[in-house]
Amino acid sequence: MCPAGYHPTLIGDTFCGGRYTVVHKLGFGGYSTIWLARDQQRQRYVSLKILTARESPVSHEVKILQYLMKSDLAHAGKRFIPPLLDQFSFDGPNGRHQCLVGEPAGVSIPKSKEDSGNFMFPADAARSTATQLLLGLSYLYANGICHGDLHLRNFLLRVPNFDGLSTDELYKRFGKPCEVPIRRVDGKSGEPHAPPHAIFPLALSMPANKLDNPEIIISDYGTSFIVPQVPSPTHHTPALYAPPEDFFDEPITQPTAADIWTLGVNLYEVLGERPLFETLAWDQDGIVGEMVNTLGKPPVRWWNSWANRSEFFEEDGSWVADFSRINTPVFRRLHQRLWDMGRGETEKTCEWDVAGGELHALEDFLRAMMTFEPAERPAADQLLGSEYMAKWALPAWERQERQKSAHTTEER
Structure with a gap:
């Protein structure tokens, strides 16, 4: 992680004034990391897709999903498109990041x-x-x-919907987040641009x-x-x-x-x-x-x-x-x-x-x-x-x- 790169997210981090609390990691890609969070306002689990600071200003994903969600076209295929529940931007040590809030997959x-x-x-x-x-x-x-x-x-x-599970119950069913320390080869601290440890994605088996x-x-x-x-x-x-x-x-x-x-x-x-x-x-x-x-x-x-x-x-x-x-x-x-x-x-x-x-x-x-x-x-x-x-x-x-x-x- 470096300036313009990924946001150094940790379990327990909150966003939007405490509305979203990160409880686990879902995955990652070339331009984003995806986290499982608890929406404290609606008492449900959501996914947070945090784009890299480099990708955030040029990405059209929010625009595309908003366009698809606003469509009033009656079509059976709409249900297979992920709904955009919310979106926001925030500043971190690596720059400004866009975050897309959706349903956990x-x-x-x-x-x-x-x-x-x-x-x-x-x-x-x-x-x-x-x-x-x-x-x-x-x-x-x-x-x-x-x-x-x-x-x-x-x-x-x-x-399957698991909104009724508390965070502790979620961990009992799927396991607690597994954390591995991150060390630079030169022995120096990676913070604030990198987190102190990496987190493995949730071990979901289907x-x-x-x-x-x-x-x-x-x-x-x-x-x-x-x-x-x-x-x-x-x-x-x-x-x-x-x-x-x-x-x-x-x-x-x-x-x-x-x-x-x-x-x-x-x-x-x-x-x-x-x-x-x-x-x-x-x-x-x-x-x-x-x-x-x-x-x-x-x-x-x-x-x-x-x-x-x-x-x-x-x-x-x-x-x-x-x-x-x-x-x-x-x-x-x-x-x-x-x-x-x-x-x-x-x-x-x-x-x-x-x-x-x-x-x-x-x-x-x-x-x-x-x-x-x-x-x-x-x-x-x-x-x-x-x-x-x-x-x-x-x-x-x-x-x-x-x-x-x-x-x-x-x-x-």
């Missing part, structure tokens, strides 16, 4: 999968999760917003394989933008999920179409146990090679401009014959990768409704999202009307909603 989808026994959600929960993500994206686009950084670590699971009714929050709008106001934006998606136009240095003139590609790559991983594109190193040539391996040859302008293509593919799209390779690559088209998701490799063992046509509909659904030409990718609302959504994904989400409603009624 649970773990990310990757963390949930890592904590599970088989790295997967139950089949119906996976279908429901895919629906929620597409509905949320549809709501963003209906309001003219492009997310710009869609990846699994920005997809969070909602936690194993994917045990979640029958997951509810998703699409988080992190730090790089989001209103589409008409940014004609040629920069996407910040990790390379493995980035659209092909980004690799071939074409300006992203259709940002929502770039989001759709990215969501398609993410959904494969949400629905199964593994990533769609798998490379030993996240280098550009390796990722493009995986795209071609999965989806076939890209448009001629990209195929011909790919400088290192000859190291991977012949002109006809077949692998270069290189007998010196220890592991000779094999073609695994999208159809084969659907069988490799971990859901079963034969019609008898597969968890998908193979006989009813689900696997075929899923392939059409993902292939449409990952069409090479941005202009040919369907809009979110078109995807919501696809066969896969209509027959399998949306019904799974609707069943989940009925179960939640019935459970709530029983509790009353």
Whole structure:
């Protein structure tokens, strides 16, 4: 921590005249730390997202979330956008920081999968999760917003309400904050720019394989933008999920179409146990090679401009014959990768409704999202009307909603 960097937050710190008291750490990112706090005014737990002093004056996240919350558009996807409960700024030893107050969220989808026994959600929960993500994206686009950084670590699971717990009861259930002393290599004190100790995030476990009714929050709008106001934006998606136009240095003139590609790559991983594109190193040539391996040859302008293509593919799209390779690559088209998701490799063992046509509909659904030409990718609302959504994904989400409603009624 240093001037213009993170705010040195400690357990017990208060903000807004004592209204918010920090009780635990939830996580951190490249531009912020996220804390669990008790709202003494409303007697509830909230998340405090404290931006770095460098990011605070340039971030548009508050503006984007306020815009989305004020929208009176009746849309099922609005519930998957995190509400902005409050926002304020304050001065600290490293500068002036902006703080966003929201609802506490649970773990990310990757963390949930890592904590599970088989790295997967139950089949119906996976279908429901895919629906929620597409509905949320549809709501963003209906309001003219492009997310710009869609990846699994920005997809969070909602936690059950624990507002009724006291701080002591919260610690009994989830553990007290674990603190580790911070020491500078030169032996000098790091204060006031750094705290005396680092705090590990709250140890929350939500194993994917045990979640029958997951509810998703699409988080992190730090790089989001209103589409008409940014004609040629920069996407910040990790390379493995980035659209092909980004690799071939074409300006992203259709940002929502770039989001759709990215969501398609993410959904494969949400629905199964593994990533769609798998490379030993996240280098550009390796990722493009995986795209071609999965989806076939890209448009001629990209195929011909790919400088290192000859190291991977012949002109006809077949692998270069290189007998010196220890592991000779094999073609695994999208159809084969659907069988490799971990859901079963034969019609008898597969968890998908193979006989009813689900696997075929899923392939059409993902292939449409990952069409090479941005202009040919369907809009979110078109995807919501696809066969896969209509027959399998949306019904799974609707069943989940009925179960939640019935459970709530029983509790009353």
